[in-house]
Amino acid sequence: MLDEKNFTKYLNRHEIEAAVQSIANRINSDYAGKEVLLVGVLKGAVVFIADLIRHLKVPTEVEFVRLSSYGKAKTSSGTVTILKDIQADIRNKHVLIIEEIIDSGRTLKFLYERLKSSGPASVEIVTLLDKASKRVVDVPVKYIGRNIDDQFLVGYGLDLEEHCRNLPDIYYLKYPN
Numbered sequence: 001m002l003d004e005k006n007f008t009k010y011l012n013r014h015e016i017e018a019a020v021q022s023i024a025n026r027i028n029s030d031y032a033g034k035e036v037l038l039v040g041v042l043k044g045a046v047v048f049i050a051d052l053i054r055h056l057k058v059p060t061e062v063e064f065v066r067l068s069s070y071g072k073a074k075t076s077s078g079t080v081t082i083l084k085d086i087q088a089d090i091r092n093k094h095v096l097i098i099e100e101i102i103d104s105g106r107t108l109k110f111l112y113e114r115l116k117s118s119g120p121a122s123v124e125i126v127t128l129l130d131k132a133s134k135r136v137v138d139v140p141v142k143y144i145g146r147n148i149d150d151q152f153l154v155g156y157g158l159d160l161e162e163h164c165r166n167l168p169d170i171y172y173l174k175y176p177n
């Protein structure tokens with residue numbers, strides 16, 4: 001599975017870093033004078049959120065949520081369950097949901113609606129990568145690092161059956177099946 005022949009580099013670490021920096025610049029300017037609460041979606045977003053927070057100049061809190069919709073499948077099953085919820089009270093806070101990639105949008109839609117109903121000052125979605133052509137449900141994504149084609153990616157937090165999250169660059173699988 002980790003055979004290099006099946007992996008093609010898609011974004012190198014410098015391109016990823018540029019995308020992260022550009023999202024951080026926008027957040028720093030849009031939220032100047034405010035505080036933000038980042039809600040990272042485990043496990044895929046850990047690498048992205050770790051890099052992003054170090055570029056933020058506004059006061060920042062961090063929470064994590066773990067959702068499951070995929071199991072071991074490579075395509076979304078459509079059913080979302082909460083495996084780990086956030087601990088913080090988000091009332092009157094400016095919440096930023098941090099995702100590494102959006103595909104069908106089902107996972108995000110579920111989380112977005114749930115957080116919105118808990119009385120925050122605002123909720124916006126941040127994603128490093130957006131497969132917009134795969135969107136099944138409408139979800140408002142404000143900050144996008146890169147728009148990407150429909151292909152299965154690994155590395156920089158993205159996994160293939162829990163492998164490859166540690167790779168510093170992002171690859172696509174030539175033969176995902």
Ligand code: IMP
Nearest residue numbers: 044076102103104105106107152153158
């Ligand atoms: P959605 O609910 O279909 O938008 O699923 C989004 C989640 O599926 C992401 O947060 C990832 O965890 C996972 N996912 C979607 N596309 C990929 C991919 O290309 N590689 C690895 N994980 C992916």
Ligand code: MG
Nearest residue numbers: 041044045100
């Ligand atoms: Mg994710």
